[in-house]
Every structure is written in structure tokens, then in C-alpha cells.
Amino acid sequence: MSRxxxxxxxxxxxxxxQLVGQLDPARCRLKVGKEMFTRFGPGFVQVLQGRGFDVFLDLKFHDIPNTAAAAVEAAADLGVWMVNVHASGGRHMLEACARQLAVRNADExxxxxxxxxxxxxxxNEIREIGWSGSSEEAVTRLAGLAHESGLDGVVCSAMEAELLKSRFGPGLGLVTPGIRPAFAVQGDQQRVMTPAKALAAGSDYLVIGRPITRAEDPMEALAKIEAEIAG
Structure with missing residues (x-):
């Protein structure tokens, strides 16, 4: 399955x-974030799943433990492939979410x-919000917390992928946004990397948006990315 x-x-x-209709579910998965989920609701996710796509529900839950765990359970009931929470929600929240899913069968x-x-x-922005150290130190600290709390993996920049794999091993999955193919512009994300370099660094899944969704031919853009990875 595609990464x-x-x-x-x-x-x-x-x-x-219309864009989704141009994509092949055997060659990519889909991410639905806050804006689209708020506009179109859970039914939109079900439509995507009905077309054969695995859906990453990117709502970044961050709340008191019971509320976050209930939200994760609702995502599981919706049948999504992946859901995420903010690791900065703390150990109790992370463990509550992991426990909520642990009672389900592996395929559910x-x-x-x-x-x-x-x-x-x-x-600079990280220091401004009160976190000490660099982004790399913050990512490592939060990844360790997520790993200890029983999560399957973390969302991080590909810049930290190699460090996290060496620190926590292959059991910690890595989803890396900020992926920009060689043919695309950087956009508004600061810590970016090409698909091939991200996979070589240890990324398990690559989140790619506008280079595909804004392309004149989305499948051609995806094919270029696949060729870049293979090359």
C-alpha cells in the first residue's frame, strides 16, 4: 500500500x-483536516471510504483525558484508518486515548x-509559546511521551525522522507533513524535505497536499512523486 x-x-x-475522483485508492491515502470535517461532516469521510480510500482523520484532539478518549472512540466508530491527538495534551490524555482503542480488535x-x-x-515561535530548547528537542521529548503512552507513532517533520528512529526504533511510526517534491515550491511550512529524502530518513508515511491537489493532472503529479521515490 502507498505511503x-x-x-x-x-x-x-x-x-x-472532483479531485478525489482523479486519484487511485490503491496508490494513495487521504487526509481530512479540521476545515473540511467542519464543513462537510462525518458523512464526507464515509463517502471517501466508500470510494475505497483509507482516511487519516487529522483533527489533532487536545482536551481533558475523558473527552479526548471519547473523541478518539468516535473516530474509530467512523471507521477511519488513522486519527491523531496532540502529544502536548499530556501523559494522562495520551494513555486514556490509547486505552480506549486497545479494547478493539486489531482490524477495527x-x-x-x-x-x-x-x-x-x-x-523562535516555539520559545515564544514557552517551550524551552529547539524544535528538535521539543519533538524528541513529545515523541518519547507518545511512545511511552502506547501510541502507534507520531506526526513530526521529516527533519527529525532519522533522530526519532534511532532513538525509539522502528516500532514508532512516523507521519511527516511538510513534504515537497523536487518539482514543487516550499509553501508556508518551514521544516520541509523531498519525498525520497524523507523516506530515507525514516518516515513511514508522507503527507503531500498542494503539489498533488493543485496540479493540472493530480495522478501525473503522484506518478512523478512515485518516480522520485523510486529513483
Missing amino acids: VIVALDFQDRLDAL RPLLYGVTVLTSLTD
Whole structure:
């Protein structure tokens, strides 16, 4: 199965479905974030799943333990492939979410990943919100917390992938946004990497948005990315 997750980012449901109709579920998965989930609701996720796509529900839950765990359970009931929470929600929240999914059969539970540090944040911004040290130190600390709390993996920049794999081993899965193919512009994310380099560094899944979704031919763009990875 493909390691490419296409990040959907549309304000119009029909535009989103038109793009999805040009993609092959055997060659990519789909990510649905806060805006689209809020606009189109759970039914939109079910439509995507009905078309054969695995869905990463990227809502970054961050709340008191009981509330976050209940939200994760609702995502599991929806049948998504992956769901995430903010690792900065703390150990009790992370463990509650992991326990909520542990009671399900393996084929009925989504993967649970913890968001470490958003790829849009610079070191200056990290210090401004009160975290000490660099982005790399913050990511490592939060990844360790997620790993100890029983999560399947973390969301991080590909810049930290090699460090996290060496520190925590292959058992900690890595989803890396901020992936920019060689043919694409950087955009508004600061810590970015090409697909081939990200996989070589230890990324397990690559989140790629506009280079595919804004391409004149999305499948051609995906094919270029696959060729870049293979090359």
C-alpha cells in the first residue's frame, strides 16, 4: 500500500470530490483536516471510504483525558484508518486515548498518532509559546511521551525522522507533513524535505497536499512523486 497521504484542502465539497475522483485508492491515502470535517461532516469521510480510500482523520484532539478518549472512540466508530491527538495534551490524555482503542480488535481500530511540533513553527515561535530548547528537542521529548503512552507513532517533520528512529526504533511510526517534491515550491511550512529524502530518513508515511491537489493532472503529479521515490 502507498505511503503517500494526500492532504485534502477544499472549501467546496464538489471540488474535493472532483479531485478525489482523479486519484487511485490503491496508490494513495487521504487526509481530512479540521476545515473540511467542519464543513462537510462525518458523512464526507464515509463517502471517501466508500470510494475505497483509507482516511487519516487529522483533527489533532487536545482536551481533558475523558473527552479526548471519547473523541478518539468516535473516530474509530467512523471507521477511519488513522486519527491523531496532540502529544502536548499530556501523559494522562495520551494513555486514556490509547486505552480506549486497545479494547478493539486489531482490524477495527485506527492507528493512533501524536502530533509533536507543527511544521509551520520556527524555533523562535516555539520559545515564544514557552517551550524551552529547539524544535528538535521539543519533538524528541513529545515523541518519547507518545511512545511511552502506547501510541502507534507520531506526526513530526521529516527533519527529525532519522533522530526519532534511532532513538525509539522502528516500532514508532512516523507521519511527516511538510513534504515537497523536487518539482514543487516550499509553501508556508518551514521544516520541509523531498519525498525520497524523507523516506530515507525514516518516515513511514508522507503527507503531500498542494503539489498533488493543485496540479493540472493530480495522478501525473503522484506518478512523478512515485518516480522520485523510486529513483
